[in-house]
Amino acid sequence: MAREIDRDGVRRLMEEGAQIVEVLPAREYSEDHLPGAINLPLRKIEADASRVLDPSRPVIVYCWDTA
Amino acid sequence: MYDYRVGKQDWMGAGLPTEGTNTERPRLVDVVHRDVPTCSLGERLGDVRDRVVATGWDACVVVGRERVVLGLLRAAELQANPELPVERAMRPGPSTYRPFVSVAEMRRIMTERNLTSSPVTTSDGKLIGLVRQQDVGID
Numbered sequence: 001m002a003r004e005i006d007r008d009g010v011r012r013l014m015e016e017g018a019q020i021v022e023v024l025p026a027r028e029y030s031e032d033h034l035p036g037a038i039n040l041p042l043r044k045i046e047a048d049a050s051r052v053l054d055p056s057r058p059v060i061v062y063c064w065d066t067a
Numbered sequence: 068m069y070d071y072r073v074g075k076q077d078w079m080g081a082g083l084p085t086e087g088t089n090t091e092r093p094r095l096v097d098v099v100h101r102d103v104p105t106c107s108l109g110e111r112l113g114d115v116r117d118r119v120v121a122t123g124w125d126a127c128v129v130v131g132r133e134r135v136v137l138g139l140l141r142a143a144e145l146q147a148n149p150e151l152p153v154e155r156a157m158r159p160g161p162s163t164y165r166p167f168v169s170v171a172e173m174r175r176i177m178t179e180r181n182l183t184s185s186p187v188t189t190s191d192g193k194l195i196g197l198v199r200q201q202d203v204g205i206d
Contacts, residue, residue: 002070007081010071022075032087032167034078062071062078 002061010034010060018058021045034062073190080190082166095173096166098203099187101196105130108137112156113149115140126184126197129157134194136163136186163188166195174203 005013014020020037022029029039040048053059071077079085082096104127106115119127119140127145129138138157147156163186164173177185177200187195200206 002068004072005069006073007071007077007083009069010078013069018069024075030087031089032075032079032085034075035084035086037086058069060069060071063074065074065076066072 005060010062013058013060016058018060019053021053021059021061023061023063028064037062077190079167080165082187082189082195085167089167093170094166095164095168095170095187095198096195098170099166099196099198100202103128103194103197105134105194106140106153107131108152108154108157110153111149112140112145112147112151112153115153116145116149119145124197128186128194128197129153130194135192136161136188136194139186141183161186163192164198165190170203173198174205177203177205 014036020034021040022033022037023040023042023045025041026039033039038052040052104119104122104124106127106129108129108131115127119125125142127140128136129140131137138159139161140153140157144156144158166187176182184197184199186197189195
């Protein structure tokens with residue numbers, strides 16, 4: 001179960017080397033994304049996450065907003 | 068695993084840097100003036116006007132706790148009875164704009180609505196600063 005985190009928490013974890021994952025479609029990701037974020041669209045996340053992400057580092061996922 | 072639930076709009080709404088193709092186009096975060104006059108609801112208008120004039124600005128943003136924008140005093144409002152409290156002279160609830168809005172879009176908005184200056188805020192209404200017409204290319 002993912003823990004909810006706020007903006008300050010994201011910045012803190014970024015400094016500690018967390019992996020940032022945007023789950024929006026590629027076009028939206030290419031226009032704007034958080035610094036250092038990678039793109040794992042939601043429909044691909046189950047298939048690709050274990051291959052792409054480092055299990056030893058925290059992972060932060062985000063979308064556009066709460067919708 | 069962490070969920071940044073409020074998402075990218077929260078990050079961009081705070082004026083924080085992003086990467087991507089949109090960063091090549093100027094946005095309000097690139098032109099906003101952050102050091103702008105502010106005041107609170109209960110202040111005497113005449114005192115605020117004196118302070119604003121001394122800074123060289125012609126507008127003052129009325130803010131509450133944590134710099135949440137409550138109103139705006141533009142030139143017309145600043146000329147009202149100096150004994151009035153700010154709350155009675157201000158324009159309440161002004162339109163505010165996010166730092167990720169493009170300069171081109173803001174130029175269109177300020178032209179259509181004849182705005183001399185506009186507050187830029189985070190998505191939860193906290194003041195980042197002001198943009199003026201000349202900041203978005205309106206002579």
